[in-house]
Amino acid sequence: MVPINNNDIPEIKINLSGAGLRIGIVMSRFNVKASKGLLDACISELVKQKVQRADILLTTVPGALEISLALQKMATTGQFNALIALGAVIRGDTYHFEVVSNESASGVTAVQLKTGIPIANGIITVETDEQALSRMNQKGTEAARVAIEMVNLLRELDKKIP
Numbered sequence: 001m002v003p004i005n006n007n008d009i010p011e012i013k014i015n016l017s018g019a020g021l022r023i024g025i026v027m028s029r030f031n032v033k034a035s036k037g038l039l040d041a042c043i044s045e046l047v048k049q050k051v052q053r054a055d056i057l058l059t060t061v062p063g064a065l066e067i068s069l070a071l072q073k074m075a076t077t078g079q080f081n082a083l084i085a086l087g088a089v090i091r092g093d094t095y096h097f098e099v100v101s102n103e104s105a106s107g108v109t110a111v112q113l114k115t116g117i118p119i120a121n122g123i124i125t126v127e128t129d130e131q132a133l134s135r136m137n138q139k140g141t142e143a144a145r146v147a148i149e150m151v152n153l154l155r156e157l158d159k160k161i162p
Helices: 032-048 066-076 096-115 129-160
Strands: 023-028 056-061 082-090 119-126
Touching: 023 032, 023 066, 023 096, 032 056, 032 082, 032 119, 032 129, 056 066, 066 082, 066 096, 082 096, 082 129, 096 119, 119 129
Parallel strands: 023 056, 023 082, 082 119
Antiparallel strands: none
């Protein structure tokens, strides 16, 4: 990784330790093959980063537009350190792709900002099934890392900004 800060300025380092974290995952069942690939990669990375399987809760929803409501419900329980949204929106022949892509992303961001719970957006938006299948492993892994990193970052900020 290329150093970002070459000055003598204090910097919060990236921390990918998931030990002791409780993570909630909301996955869309639409385009389930890609969603399942995202999920498998995500869980594999969470476990690799020391999140215990017993500390992961998965819930599924019909499609990407329903993800934000389930995230909001989970965020308000106070039981999770971070949440992860997983799904695949694949372009079709209508404008619906744009609506679902934009609104699902907006919903995830709104819940995160409203609740203060970090949410990794692992909803991929692609042109074809093939693109979804080729991106699912990388995006699932990235979503797990983002969730863990953001929990640890917010904890460090709490220590440094009273």
